[in-house]
Amino acid sequence: MATLLRNGVMSLTFQIHTRSLSLINTHTHFSSLSFSKTTAPFFLSFRHPLSHSTLASKTTNPPSSSFSFETQLFIPPGIEPQEVNESMVLPGSNIVIGPYAGDSKIKDVEFVKSSSRAKDCPKDHRPEFAILGRSNVGKSSLINSLVRKKELALTSKKPGKTQLINHFLVNKSWYLVDLPGYGFAKAPEAAKTDWTSFTKGYFLNRDTLVAVLLLIDASVPPQKIDLDCANWLGRNNIPITFVFTKCDKMKVAKGKRPDENMRDFQELIRQNYKQHPPWIMTSSVTGLGRDELLLHMSQLRNYWDQ
Ligand SMILES: Nc1nc2c(ncn2[C@@H]2O[C@H](COP(=O)(O)OP(=O)(O)OP(=O)(O)O)[C@@H](O)[C@H]2O)c(=O)[nH]1
Numbered sequence: 001m002a003t004l005l006r007n008g009v010m011s012l013t014f015q016i017h018t019r020s021l022s023l024i025n026t027h028t029h030f031s032s033l034s035f036s037k038t039t040a041p042f043f044l045s046f047r048h049p050l051s052h053s054t055l056a057s058k059t060t061n062p063p064s065s066s067f068s069f070e071t072q073l074f075i076p077p078g079i080e081p082q083e084v085n086e087s088m089v090l091p092g093s094n095i096v097i098g099p100y101a102g103d104s105k106i107k108d109v110e111f112v113k114s115s116s117r118a119k120d121c122p123k124d125h126r127p128e129f130a131i132l133g134r135s136n137v138g139k140s141s142l143i144n145s146l147v148r149k150k151e152l153a154l155t156s157k158k159p160g161k162t163q164l165i166n167h168f169l170v171n172k173s174w175y176l177v178d179l180p181g182y183g184f185a186k187a188p189e190a191a192k193t194d195w196t197s198f199t200k201g202y203f204l205n206r207d208t209l210v211a212v213l214l215l216i217d218a219s220v221p222p223q224k225i226d227l228d229c230a231n232w233l234g235r236n237n238i239p240i241t242f243v244f245t246k247c248d249k250m251k252v253a254k255g256k257r258p259d260e261n262m263r264d265f266q267e268l269i270r271q272n273y274k275q276h277p278p279w280i281m282t283s284s285v286t287g288l289g290r291d292e293l294l295l296h297m298s299q300l301r302n303y304w305d306q
């Protein structure tokens, strides 16, 4: 089923052309999103207007203009491209919600185990989502925010805190997996070497992996190591969802804003992906994208489960 999902979901990404989009001044809702479909229903894309004001509740000196960019919708199984309308697209993402989306509430979560090798991971065949990203990108914070527990997954200002594959069982039915961050130059030599072998082994051999949530820090420009990682996962047919983190951090005076960094990243990725993977903006500080991400995960999981 994992393979089916990989092929099925990824091949169902299309593009449509849209106009007249506008955003209300909140981080979670499009006020209007109207589609004007091209004659060929195969390519669905929409103009994605990302105003700085949609990304954070706190801004100091916001720039006066917003911008938009072309993106592709992620259309899950069970929907025809021509059925897509604005209310089906999750705010702050390219993700269309379909019939497999279900109860996404987290009622119960427990830490199960830490493994230092892929073959030591739980063997009960429950579906799982792996949280992957650079050290300090906010993996543990995202897990804590999803499950609404402050210190379930340890967070730290010191990069390299998470060194093992940590399994958390949610609602006694599926796993969230916290992985060690990559690209941490100061990690002990041994830990760096282990990361490569055990995480690659994990991705290539874990049949129960529904999708990798690849976290990308939206407060910094695109990083080569993130692009390399996305490309490696793509080449190995491992389904991913880009989760842009720290979208609350508005660096107006210095560097680009999260929405601009996110657009730059997507433009670089576009060259390598025929069909753009799902993506979503989040912040573990403001809760931006939390409910939307859980809903997206529910549809991937339910499709995998059937
Ligand atoms: N402003 C802001 N800060 C965040 C966000 N998410 C995480 N952080 C901060 O970023 C730092 C690293 O967060 P972690 O969740 O520990 O990062 P990690 O990816 O698990 O790091 P490793 O386990 O070392 O790989 C902490 O200081 C967090 O408070 C976010 O959405 N917004």
Ligand SMILES: [Mg+2]
Pocket: 139, 140, 141, 154, 155, 161, 162
């Ligand atoms: Mg961590």
